[in-house]
Amino acid sequence: MEKLITGHCQLKNGKxxxxxxxxxEADILVDELLQKIVIEFEVKHPRFGKMDxxxxxxxxxxxxxxxxxxxxxxxxxxxxxxxxxxxxxxxxTDFRFQKTLESIASPALFVYTLPNLVLAxxxxxxxxxxxxxxxxxxxxxxxxxxxxxxxxxxQNITKACLAGWVEIxxxxxxxxxxxxxxxxxxxxxxxxxxxxxxxxxxx
Amino acid sequence: xxxxxxMEQLIFNLKEQIxxxxxxxxxxxxxxDSEAPLFGDGLGLDSIDALEIIVLxxxxxxxxxxxxxxxxxxxxxxxxxxxxxxxxQA
Numbered sequence: 001m002e003k004l005i006t007g008h009c010q011l012k013n014g015k016x017x018x019x020x021x022x023x024x025e026a027d028i029l030v031d032e033l034l035q036k037i038v039i040e041f042e043v044k045h046p047r048f049g050k051m052d053x054x055x056x057x058x059x060x061x062x063x064x065x066x067x068x069x070x071x072x073x074x075x076x077x078x079x080x081x082x083x084x085x086x087x088x089x090x091x092x093t094d095f096r097f098q099k100t101l102e103s104i105a106s107p108a109l110f111v112y113t114l115p116n117l118v119l120a121x122x123x124x125x126x127x128x129x130x131x132x133x134x135x136x137x138x139x140x141x142x143x144x145x146x147x148x149x150x151x152x153x154x155q156n157i158t159k160a161c162l163a164g165w166v167e168i169x170x171x172x173x174x175x176x177x178x179x180x181x182x183x184x185x186x187x188x189x190x191x192x193x194x195x196x197x198x199x200x201x202x203x
Numbered sequence: 204x205x206x207x208x209x210m211e212q213l214i215f216n217l218k219e220q221i222x223x224x225x226x227x228x229x230x231x232x233x234x235x236d237s238e239a240p241l242f243g244d245g246l247g248l249d250s251i252d253a254l255e256i257i258v259l260x261x262x263x264x265x266x267x268x269x270x271x272x273x274x275x276x277x278x279x280x281x282x283x284x285x286x287x288x289x290x291x292q293a
Contacts, residue, residue, distance in 0.1 A: 046247075049229070050226050106255065108252070108255050111251055
């Protein structure tokens, strides 16, 4: 079966896209934007208010993409893997945590001073128990994702992978997520899983 | 001011502070039952929230919980928390 990019979601510069189609647009600060999107697209989470901004961003895009795909819940928990990357790691939260050190350190912020917490939030919500990897790199690059996903699918370690770039630092943010699967039949909007097509998503 | 009014004001303040500190953005003070458990079935707080409440007590009320059992009793509900603060500040 062919490895395909079965869906993608991007939130950047106040614009939300699903499979290249514009879903939502608002010229507002990122905190308010995410709040509006989770309500508008009904992907609310009881712990959403407690998450750090990196987790809120990744969780929101992941839920919109997973909801559109609809089939990830049909996989066994260990069959779904996640590979995310960004440039600033958890720096956005690290700065906030550092401020609290002036008085008493905030435990709630401390728990988010690792970037892979965004993966945990998505996995806990959806019951995914497959491989998890969070990489830190200067720029989004298909090579970060292609080889690990290719290997995991080829070796049958995973059957579906949610991957992409989730970056936030202050008001600068970019979340571009994509799903890779090996469906029996290729549908419209699905493209071959290769370096060129992944890089196109990051443009 | 009567002790009852002082206690009711403290309970209200605590509810507001808990909402703000724990980012319970969709909860209003009147949504919190003063006698409902803070953890588990009631407000559904977790262990990290417990640590945040300990920090809140220290920062706002100058109370440091040093005894785990005492802390556990104090953090049963907003009401027990208010009673604990009143007792420590007496």
